[in-house]
Amino acid sequence: MLKTKYKPLSVVWETTLNCNMNCMHCGSSAGNQRIKELTPKEGLNLCNDLSKLGTRLVSLMGGEALLRKDWDILANHIRDLGMNVTLMSNGWLINESVVSKLVKIDPYAVTISIDGGNAKTHDSIRCLKGSFDRSFSSLELLTDANLPATVITTVSKKNFKELPVLRDLLLNRGIAWQIQMANPVGRFPKSEMLSKDEFYSVALFIASTRKNFTIREMPIMGAHNFGYHSKILQNIMILPWIGCQAGLTALGIQSDGGVKACLSLPDEFVEGNIRNRSISEIWNDPNSFSYNRNFKIEDLNGKCKECKYGKKCRGGCLTVSTSLTGENHCDPYCLNLIEKEMITA
């Protein structure tokens, strides 16, 4: 079997689709577990295979990752194989017992979702009363134990105006804050998606926070769908955007063994299942992930065709691009594009 020049450095593994929340923006419509999710043995074998492929970071997510009974066995195994592990949780199930397990695991990050500046907004987005308070209690438990905590906020029309309130709650706590945009995938209705102006306001908020607070006070960043190539704002990601990494250095695995370059992509992008072909075979198949691996500048669509950053950028986030336009490589939520429209308006 030929090996590709690519390595799945960062793998996001949906360990179960089972979830105790019913978030309005959930891209995978989580709730019930999938039919035939990977068994504990299959899960451990998958970790072994990822280690051989050169993976450095495995992020365990759901659904709610903590609902999988063997989550700590998998996390420990990943660490024993020399890889890093991140746990992505909604925070509901984090208690002293989970925290003591996490201390032993020594994760790279534990991420908790907080989607509002108050309980009313957060609980209504997540459809679970009490979840806002539980998320903050979880954060306290994590930071008290010196675990690397991150808050992930998914923004939509429902909550973006509460970002300043949430910032006040997170200031000076040594908690990283990642802001990402909800896309019309899974359960999320397009009507609740940010408009381009609202999107730009959030980018402006992140840039302004960077300017007014030190990194120590508020380590904040915009996620992979918050960019790109602004000529007006300072960089709101930590690093310059180098194009969608799905299938190049990033890989997603569904709880039933389905393999996608990025879990937020729709199911048409499933390249195979590890029950039928090993992860190594799927990754090293020259036909896999061709939209990114064999990308040519002619593949750009929409306004990205005319953009001087097109070759490097590859048209932004593939999920936003396909969910909004039906085409690859033309994410319209682009700071550079919005700025051009702003000037010509």
Next chain:
Amino acid sequence: MRRRKKKIDAKLKTLGQSLGLSEVDALKAKRTVKSIVSLAIFAGVFAILGSVMMPGGPAGLYYTGVSIKDFRMLFGGWF
């Protein structure tokens, strides 16, 4: 050029209002020579160290939730 700048500034002020940013804060968020140079330095540091030391490489940072460890690694002395 001046008209273009005025137009951008006016738009930034309006957009900032929806998130409670004052006019001064909205305009302060604009990139400066200093922020462009800083980004170039961070990009350089990342190219040399980050892709080796950060476990997820360039992808990890964006796809899986940034870690406070990423900030510490990249901003080191400033952190």
